[in-house]
Amino acid sequence: MVYIKEFRLTTGRDSLQKITAEINETVKESKITNGTVIVETAHSTAGILKVTSFGEEVLEDIVKEMRRIVPARINYIHQDSPENAAGHIKSSLFGSSLSLIVKDGRLLCEGKQEICFADYDGPRERTYSVCVMGE
Amino acid sequence: MDRKNYDNSLLRQSLRLEEYVNIVYRNVLPQVNKIPVKEIWDAQKIFITGCGDSWLAGIAAKPAFESITKKETYAIRAIEFSRILNNKNLGYSPNTPLVILISFSGTASRVIEGAKRAVEHGANTIAITANPDSPLAKTCHHCIDVGLPKDGEYQPGLITYNASMLTLFMIALRIGRVRNSITPLEYESMHKELLDYTSRCQKEVEGYAERAFEIAQKWKDLKAEDFIGDYADFATAYFGSAKVIECFGGYTTYDDSEDWCHINYFLLEPEKIGRVVTVNKTTPSFGRVLETIDAVKILKSPCMIVTDANKSEFPEDMEVFTVPSAKYFWMHPFMQHIPFDLVAGYIGELKGVKSFRQDDPKYNTDICNNRLKSGTEIKII
Amino acid sequence: MNHNDYNSPLLEQIRNSVKDINTIAENETFELFEKCVPEEVALKAGNIFITGCGDSYCAAIAAKPVFENADTSTKTGMVPGTPTQAFRNIEFSRYFNTYAGWNPLILGRNLLCVISISGSPARVNEAAIRINEHGGTSVAFTCNPEGKLAQNCKYVIPMTLPSYDLAPNVTSYYSSMFSLMMFGFYISRVKKQLSEQQAVACREGLLEYVNSYDEKVMERLSVQAFELAKKWEEDGVDNMDFVGDGPDYATAFFGSAKMVEAFGGLTTNDDSEDWCHINFFIKDSDHIGTFIIANEDSPAFSRELETVKVAASIRKHVAVISDADPSIFPENVEVFSIPKARSVWMHPLMEHIPMDFVAGYIGCWRGRAPFRKNEEPYCEDNDAKRFRNSKIEII
Numbered sequence: 001m002v003y004i005k006e007f008r009l010t011t012g013r014d015s016l017q018k019i020t021a022e023i024n025e026t027v028k029e030s031k032i033t034n035g036t037v038i039v040e041t042a043h044s045t046a047g048i049l050k051v052t053s054f055g056e057e058v059l060e061d062i063v064k065e066m067r068r069i070v071p072a073r074i075n076y077i078h079q080d081s082p083e084n085a086a087g088h089i090k091s092s093l094f095g096s097s098l099s100l101i102v103k104d105g106r107l108l109c110e111g112k113q114e115i116c117f118a119d120y121d122g123p124r125e126r127t128y129s130v131c132v133m134g135e
Numbered sequence: 136m137d138r139k140n141y142d143n144s145l146l147r148q149s150l151r152l153e154e155y156v157n158i159v160y161r162n163v164l165p166q167v168n169k170i171p172v173k174e175i176w177d178a179q180k181i182f183i184t185g186c187g188d189s190w191l192a193g194i195a196a197k198p199a200f201e202s203i204t205k206k207e208t209y210a211i212r213a214i215e216f217s218r219i220l221n222n223k224n225l226g227y228s229p230n231t232p233l234v235i236l237i238s239f240s241g242t243a244s245r246v247i248e249g250a251k252r253a254v255e256h257g258a259n260t261i262a263i264t265a266n267p268d269s270p271l272a273k274t275c276h277h278c279i280d281v282g283l284p285k286d287g288e289y290q291p292g293l294i295t296y297n298a299s300m301l302t303l304f305m306i307a308l309r310i311g312r313v314r315n316s317i318t319p320l321e322y323e324s325m326h327k328e329l330l331d332y333t334s335r336c337q338k339e340v341e342g343y344a345e346r347a348f349e350i351a352q353k354w355k356d357l358k359a360e361d362f363i364g365d366y367a368d369f370a371t372a373y374f375g376s377a378k379v380i381e382c383f384g385g386y387t388t389y390d391d392s393e394d395w396c397h398i399n400y401f402l403l404e405p406e407k408i409g410r411v412v413t414v415n416k417t418t419p420s421f422g423r424v425l426e427t428i429d430a431v432k433i434l435k436s437p438c439m440i441v442t443d444a445n446k447s448e449f450p451e452d453m454e455v456f457t458v459p460s461a462k463y464f465w466m467h468p469f470m471q472h473i474p475f476d477l478v479a480g481y482i483g484e485l486k487g488v489k490s491f492r493q494d495d496p497k498y499n500t501d502i503c504n505n506r507l508k509s510g511t512e513i514k515i516i
Numbered sequence: 517m518n519h520n521d522y523n524s525p526l527l528e529q530i531r532n533s534v535k536d537i538n539t540i541a542e543n544e545t546f547e548l549f550e551k552c553v554p555e556e557v558a559l560k561a562g563n564i565f566i567t568g569c570g571d572s573y574c575a576a577i578a579a580k581p582v583f584e585n586a587d588t589s590t591k592t593g594m595v596p597g598t599p600t601q602a603f604r605n606i607e608f609s610r611y612f613n614t615y616a617g618w619n620p621l622i623l624g625r626n627l628l629c630v631i632s633i634s635g636s637p638a639r640v641n642e643a644a645i646r647i648n649e650h651g652g653t654s655v656a657f658t659c660n661p662e663g664k665l666a667q668n669c670k671y672v673i674p675m676t677l678p679s680y681d682l683a684p685n686v687t688s689y690y691s692s693m694f695s696l697m698m699f700g701f702y703i704s705r706v707k708k709q710l711s712e713q714q715a716v717a718c719r720e721g722l723l724e725y726v727n728s729y730d731e732k733v734m735e736r737l738s739v740q741a742f743e744l745a746k747k748w749e750e751d752g753v754d755n756m757d758f759v760g761d762g763p764d765y766a767t768a769f770f771g772s773a774k775m776v777e778a779f780g781g782l783t784t785n786d787d788s789e790d791w792c793h794i795n796f797f798i799k800d801s802d803h804i805g806t807f808i809i810a811n812e813d814s815p816a817f818s819r820e821l822e823t824v825k826v827a828a829s830i831r832k833h834v835a836v837i838s839d840a841d842p843s844i845f846p847e848n849v850e851v852f853s854i855p856k857a858r859s860v861w862m863h864p865l866m867e868h869i870p871m872d873f874v875a876g877y878i879g880c881w882r883g884r885a886p887f888r889k890n891e892e893p894y895c896e897d898n899d900a901k902r903f904r905n906s907k908i909e910i911i
Contacts, residue, residue: 187793201615214789218815219762384799393606397570403780419610
């Protein structure tokens with residue numbers, strides 16, 4: 001069985017927005033107890049990340065470190081804007097989809113990790129999709 | 136009197152404005168997006184220059200540049216830029232200032248002169264033109280071709296004024312986007328509003344035309360038109376004044392709301408002078424303009440007000456053109472010139488006068504015809 | 517009738533110009549500026565703004581090059597000075613930096629010169645309060661050191677002004693301009709952009725230029741203006757436009773304002789380039805009087821000369837104010853030959869005189885009260901509530 005749902009959200013600048021609750025809700029709605037979930041965003045300057053759930057400072061570190069690894073420089077060949085060019089690279093490097101395991105109707109990572117929507121060129125209106133597969 | 140018998144160029148242009156704005160928008164967007172990020176990043180100051188309506192488009196777009204890019208922006212007369220401005224303002228840092236030069240033909244000598252001066256002194260230059268093969272386009276580092284259809288009707292300038300302003304707005308948005316002084320969300324919303332605002336105003340044009348025709352009948356024998364506007368609205372004031380001259384060669388004058396109280400208040404026969412005021416409810420000098428309108432009332436001058444504020448803010452006997460509000464304050468000059476343009480167009484027709492003195496051979500001599508191009512020496516200071 | 521048969525407070529001011537400027541100069545020495553604005557304040561001024569209403573704004577435009585260039589040796593002046601902007605009063609009070617924001621790093625280096633003879637208009641006071649609130653320095657140029665403006669400014673330059681009966685003001689214009697120019701020399705001297713001797717030479721050069729308008733020159737200009745005014749009146753000239761570039765635009769603007777104040781004449785002004793794009797098309801070309809200022813050392817002179825030729829080809833009434841050889845202008849143009857100045861920026865102090873005379877003579881003939889005093893409907897605002905009692909808003 002396959003169950004797909006699309007979500008919309010408004011992001012901020014350099015934002016990591018938690019979407020774990022929405023994914024759990026989708027799993028529940030799907031009535032699938034064992035299987036996989038794919039979370040994906042089709043935007044090219046955004047991503048889906050799995051991060052530790054211990055405190056906000058981890059999220060802050062991730063954003064800062066990403067900026068260090070891929071700074072918004074003015075000399076990218078892609079000339080939309082420095083943030084946008086860096087955003088494309090971050091999206092490719094850090095991924096724009098995730099696969100997760102569902103066991104007994106719950107996400108296996110529940111309680112230990114958070115799923116986040118990352119916007120590398122926000123704020124913007126964004127979308128992502130959740131696809132639950134299994135039985 | 137049947138309004139339909141007094142069709143005129145400004146009316147025809149106004150009725151097709153949305154169509155042309157969309158054409159220019161589509162043409163300009165990819166070109167603006169090619170302005171290199173590094174050059175945008177380098178620009179510490181921005182100068183906008185051009186002659187006549189083009190300079191006014193610069194004044195009208197200045198608040199957009201200031202609020203979107205947060206950069207010092209100067210809208211400067213063409214002769215001031217090419218001959219008077221001190222050299223030390225040019226090229227003191229790479230790609231600085233960014234100089235935007237506007238000429239639709241791309242052949243106006245003074246604008247070419249300004250471009251050459253800017254290039255020689257190390258500034259970065261962008262031409263806004265309808266002629267990408269013109270001397271101006273070839274002189275500047277970058278050229279934005281507004282892409283207006285060749286067979287369009289553009290005189291007296293109305294669509295060209297909007298095309299200049301729209302291109303300037305889009306350059307400001309590009310700079311804001313690159314420099315991150317506006318968010319991507321704002322960027323998208325501002326782009327959308329440019330087209331939506333045009334569309335909202337376009338729906339009103341027929342109604343404006345009806346009222347403009349009534350005013351034109353009342354005003355056609357007045358001695359002069361006197362325009363009042365502050366900052367960006369000063370561009371609308373000056374533009375209206377230019378349309379009076381172009382359409383029917385009338386006498387006209389203009390000033391800001393403060394200096395008007397010091398000078399033009401004293402003009403003789405105020406009852407024979409039509410006063411045209413442009414003001415928006417969010418403009419910082421709104422209160423001052425209301426006071427100035429009270430002084431106009433003392434003089435019993437016929438008065439037309441173009442505003443997005445409530446009619447009840449103004450004296451009852453004045454002709455208030457309430458125009459749609461834009462979501463972003465800096466867009467107002469984009470459309471607020473239209474009501475008076477229509478008045479000017481109708482007065483020209485009612486008087487039976489041809490625009491630009493085409494009916495007078497003395498304006499058609501070599502010295503007159505060459506006054507903007509081959510008849511004027513290009514001199515680099 | 518002879519030009520000397522006419523008199524009015526306006527004509528009196530013009531005829532006494534040279535004497536009055538010399539009197540003003542006696543009081544306005546470098547010592548006065550040192551006393552009024554301490555050297556450390558002048559030294560700190562990194563951005564200079566000048567504002568005022570009407571004529572005061574014109575004086576600001578005229579004096580701007582002095583602050584920017586501090587010219588000593590060259591005709592156009594390229595010694596770096598201090599970045600300076602002349603603002604319409606409403607633009608400084610309500611719009612300057614309102615949208616782009618104030619740069620927090622340079623607030624203390626902003627210096628605003630505010631000009632008002634009476635010190636009472638709301639807008640000038642608003643400008644002074646605004647710059648103070650944004651951490652800058654305000655300097656009042658006023659004849660009323662006890663007035664509102666003086667109270668609202670951190671520093672005051674007390675200007676001296678000979679007194680005349682109510683008339684369009686000429687004295688206040690050159691007085692403001694002279695004071696501003698002196699302040700410009702003073703700042704440049706303090707910043708060592710000018711040596712002591714160079715600053716003194718600038719002042720002397722300016723006064724030398726003033727004094728070159730000797731009795732003979734003044735008489736010649738007066739006669740010529742009288743004849744021109746008579747002809748324009750006879751020919752039914754009912755609109756005038758004024759053309760000038762850079763600092764000479766101040767003269768054009770000022771000239772147009774004098775016609776309005778003296779007799780309510782309809783006027784407009786523009787630069788030499790835009791005139792060719794817009795005012796060129798005014799229809800009733802036989803009834804427009806056009807004044808064009810075209811001095812030989814102006815960087816825009818070649819364009820001004822072209823504009824004169826175009827204007828002369830379509831209009832009957834074109835007057836040029838110039839220090840160039842009159843024979844280079846078309847024959848049908850009335851050329852007011854004015855003395856040459858050591859530097860081009862000095863001209864605005866005196867070159868307005870021919871236009872003032874024209875305003876003065878036409879004012880006498882038309883018999884209208886200056887500023888329509890006690891005339892209906894203007895007198896409903898005789899006490900100038902429209903600018904004195906205007907609401908002050910600080911943005």
